[in-house]
Amino acid sequence: MATAAVSAISLPVVLMVNAEHLRLPSRAVDVEDYQIETAGSASAALERLQRRPVPDLVLMNVAVPGAEGLQTLQWARELHPELKVIMLGSASDARSAALAVRMGALDYLSEPVQQAELQALLQQHLGEVAPAQEAAVDGDPEIINLSDGASFLCASPAMKQIHAQACVIAKFDMPVLMLGQSGTGKEVVSLLIHHLSPRAKYPFLKVNCAAVPADLLESELFGYEAGAFTGATKAKPGKFELCEKGTILLDEVGEMPPALQAKLLHFLQDHRFSRLGGRTTIQADVRILAATNINVEEALAAKTLREDLYYRLSGFTMRIPPLRERKKEIPLLMTHFMKKNAAQFSSPERRFSQTLLQACLSYAWPGNLRQLENFVRRYLVLGDEELALSELRVSQRAPGDMRQAPLAAKDSSGLKFLARSVKKEAEAAAIAHALEQTNWHRQKAATLLKISYKALLYKIKQYELHPPETEQVDAL
Ligand SMILES: Nc1ncnc2c1ncn2[C@@H]1O[C@H](COP(=O)(O)OP(=O)(O)OP(=O)(O)O)[C@@H](O)[C@H]1O
Ligand SMILES: [Mg+2]
Numbered sequence: 070m071a072t073a074a075v076s077a078i079s080l081p082v083v084l085m086v087n088a089e090h091l092r093l094p095s096r097a098v099d100v101e102d103y104q105i106e107t108a109g110s111a112s113a114a115l116e117r118l119q120r121r122p123v124p125d126l127v128l129m130n131v132a133v134p135g136a137e138g139l140q141t142l143q144w145a146r147e148l149h150p151e152l153k154v155i156m157l158g159s160a161s162d163a164r165s166a167a168l169a170v171r172m173g174a175l176d177y178l179s180e181p182v183q184q185a186e187l188q189a190l191l192q193q194h195l196g197e198v199a200p201a202q203e204a205a206v207d208g209d210p211e212i213i214n215l216s217d218g219a220s221f222l223c224a225s226p227a228m229k230q231i232h233a234q235a236c237v238i239a240k241f242d243m244p245v246l247m248l249g250q251s252g253t254g255k256e257v258v259s260l261l262i263h264h265l266s267p268r269a270k271y272p273f274l275k276v277n278c279a280a281v282p283a284d285l286l287e288s289e290l291f292g293y294e295a296g297a298f299t300g301a302t303k304a305k306p307g308k309f310e311l312c313e314k315g316t317i318l319l320d321e322v323g324e325m326p327p328a329l330q331a332k333l334l335h336f337l338q339d340h341r342f343s344r345l346g347g348r349t350t351i352q353a354d355v356r357i358l359a360a361t362n363i364n365v366e367e368a369l370a371a372k373t374l375r376e377d378l379y380y381r382l383s384g385f386t387m388r389i390p391p392l393r394e395r396k397k398e399i400p401l402l403m404t405h406f407m408k409k410n411a412a413q414f415s416s417p418e419r420r421f422s423q424t425l426l427q428a429c430l431s432y433a434w435p436g437n438l439r440q441l442e443n444f445v446r447r448y449l450v451l452g453d454e455e456l457a458l459s460e461l462r463v464s465q466r467a468p469g470d471m472r473q474a475p476l477a478a479k480d481s482s483g484l485k486f487l488a489r490s491v492k493k494e495a496e497a498a499a500i501a502h503a504l505e506q507t508n509w510h511r512q513k514a515a516t517l518l519k520i521s522y523k524a525l526l527y528k529i530k531q532y533e534l535h536p537p538e539t540e541q542v543d544a545l
Contacts, residue, residue: 079122080102080103080104081102081103081104081125081126081195082103082104082106082122082123082124082125082126083103083104083105083106083124083125083126083127083128083191083195084106084107084108084114084117084118084124084126084127084128085105085106085107085108085127085128085129086107086108086109086111086114086127086128086129086130086133086141087108087109087110087129087130087132087133087134088107088128088129088130088157089107089109091128091157091182091187102195103191103195106124109134110133110134110135111133111134111135111136111140111141111144112135114127114129114133114141114145115141115144115145115148118145118148118149118152119148123149123152124152125153125195126153126154126155126191126194126195127145127152127153127154127155128154128155128157129141129142129145129154129155129156129157130156130157130158131156131157131158131159131162131165131169132158138165138168139156139165139168139169139172142154142156142169142172142174143172146172146173150173153175153194154169154173154174154175155174155175155176155177155178155190155194156169156174156176156177156178157177157178157179157180157182158177158178158179158180159179159180160179160180163241163242163243163384164384165177166179166237166238166240166241167237167238167241167243167384167385169237170233170234170237170238171234171385173230174237175190175194175233176190176233176236176237177237177240178190179240209224210222210223210224210398210401210405211223211224211229211232212405213232213261213264215257215260215261215264216260216264216273218409218413219256219257219260220257220405220409221254221257221258221260221261222398222401222402222405223398224395224397224398224401225395225397225398227390227394227395228390228395228398231258231387231389232261234385234387235258235261235262235265235387236265238262238385238387239261239262239263239264239265239266240265240266240267242356243384243385244337244356244357244358244359244381244382244383244384244385245259245262245358245359245384245385245386245387246322246358246359246360246361246379246382246383246384246385246386246387247259247358247359247360247361247386247387247389248360248361248362248365248386248387248388248389249360249362249388249389249390249391249533250362250391250435250437250497250532250533251362251436251437251439251493251494252436252437252438252439252440253389253390253391253392253437253438254389254437254438255320255360255362255389256275256318256320256360258387258389259273259275259316259318259358259360260273262316262358263315263316263356263358266316266356268314268315268316268356271312271313271314271315271316272311272312272313272314272315272316273312273315273316273317273318274308274311274312274315274316274317274318275317275318275320276289276290276308276317276318276319276320277320277321278319278320278321278322278323278324278325279320279321279324280321283326283329286325286326286329287329287332287345288305288307288345289307289308290307290308290309290329290333291307291309291332291336291342291343291344291345292304292305292306292307292309292310292344292345292347293305293307293344293345293346293347294344294345294346294347295346296346297344297345297346297347298345298346301345301346304344306344307344309336309342309353309355310351310353312353312355313353313354313355314354314355315355315356316355316356316357316358317355317356317357317358318358318359318360319333319357319358319359319360320359320360321360321361321362321363322359322360322361322374322382323361323363323365323368323373323374324361324363327372327373327375330374330375330378331375331378333378334375334377334378334381336353337357337378337381337382338381340352340353340354340355341353357382359382364530364531365379367531388533391434391437391533391534392434392437392438392441393433393434393501394535396430399426399429399430399434399441400421400426400429400430402438402441402442403421403426403429403441403445404421406441406442406445406446407419407421407445407449410442410445410446410449411449414449414450416449416450418449419448419449419452421448422454424454424458425448425454425457425458428457428458428461428462429441429444429461432461433498433501433502433505435494435495435497435498435501436494444457444460444461447460493532496528496532497532497534499518500514500518500525500528500529500532500534501532501534503517503518504529504534504536509536511525511526511529
């Protein structure tokens with residue numbers, strides 16, 4: 070049964086679901102700051118959640134009598150989609166942690182819960198009573214400085230959610246697969262996970278599987294012994310060995326040759342491998358993150374991405390939204406990129422006029438944040454607003470214009486990759502533009518693009534295009 074605390078003052082209400090063992094009032098927090106209520110079962114929790122006032126925060130055990138797995142969390146979120154929930158569970162239950170955060174939990178604390186950590190979390194989420202969260206997000210970016218001058222900025226609800234997911238998943242040593250179009254920030258989010266994880270003081274290495282020739286990739290990752298192949302005069306450790314205790318990002322993992330994918334899968338299973346030409350088995354303690362901008366379903370169907378590897382890598386999947394789905398971040402990112410690049414070039418910052426800001430807000434940014442950063446950098450260096458505006462106008466009018474695309478494409482991935490990425494960017498931009506023009510009337514957009522309705526639906530899916538206000542919900 071839920072026990073409602075009686076209080077005349079309107080203090081934040083914390084509902085503890087099967088979490089009485091935390092003895093919150095006496096040990097964790099100052100009892101005068103919160104109204105504590107308890108529910109010992111799923112039905113008691115749901116009964117309480119249907120009454121007013123809705124609790125400001127719920128502390129919920131993963132195991133709740135009367136419900137399977139995370140069902141109570143799911144029901145609670147269905148009743149109140151904005152409900153703040155912090156889950157408590159075992160440190161070894163990475164799957165529940167991953168699922169809980171997917172389902173919108175703010176955090177996952179592993180037991181035994183550190184009282185200071187719990188207290189800090191409660192203060193963070195309840196400290197300032199009833200701030201209008203949605204109103205604050207747009208003007209209130211959070212910037213986390215990472216290594217090598219990189220930083221992670223988030224302000225939109227979708228990116229704050231990515232941040233929250235990274236905070237939780239960082240604590241669990243499981244692979245994470247980052248999906249998203251080119252330039253959306255997959256590498257930055259990988260760095261963020263590393264930065265937030267216990268591995269932060271060890272190396273973070275990136276291997277671009279598309280840039281390294283297929284026959285070299287295996288030795289790059291696993292190393293080789295002397296005599297393993299012609300020219301291998303000395304033994305050389307691979308990235309997995311060099312990255313001991315750290316994190317490795319396998320970028321463009323979908324481009325890895327299938328035979329090597331099988332070897333990687335074995336490594337993921339027991340973290341043991343042999344160097345090329347080696348007989349001994351080596352154990353490496355390294356966390357694997359992977360990123361790709363390919364259409365995973367297509368790659369699985371075409372068997373260019375092994376299904377077993379995909380399931381192993383996607384223990385937790387993060388989908389980084391394209392910039393056009395978080396347009397309100399554009400001015401914040403522009404200021405951020407201006408500051409960052411001005412400092413790098415020891416040059417004074419330039420201001421953006423309203424006209425330029427407006428033009429940037431209505432542009433589709435097919436190359437996402439990388440394209441935006443390049444644009445800001447050019448504006449900083451050249452200082453020519455007319456030129457900047459015309460650059461946007463030209464590529465808006467003719468999204469297939471090749472002049473824009475190479476700027477947004479990768480600089481280190483070879484001509485084949487560049488050509489493919491230019492084609493994709495141009496196609497995605499043309500489709501996004503037609504959809505914007507027709508206010509997402511798919512039939513009209515298909516006519517405008519001179520393709521069939523079915524082909525358009527396929528392309529929308531392929532390029533993960535969404536109407537502007539659509540919230541992205543990841544499949545579990
Ligand atoms: N959240 C962010 N905050 C600040 N800068 C960002 C953010 N995301 C990306 N960037 C910047 O945008 C650029 C592209 O980011 P990143 O390399 O992580 O993209 P990517 O998704 O890995 O791209 P690709 O698919 O082409 O490899 C980088 O210069 C990075 O610094
Ligand atoms: Mg990348």
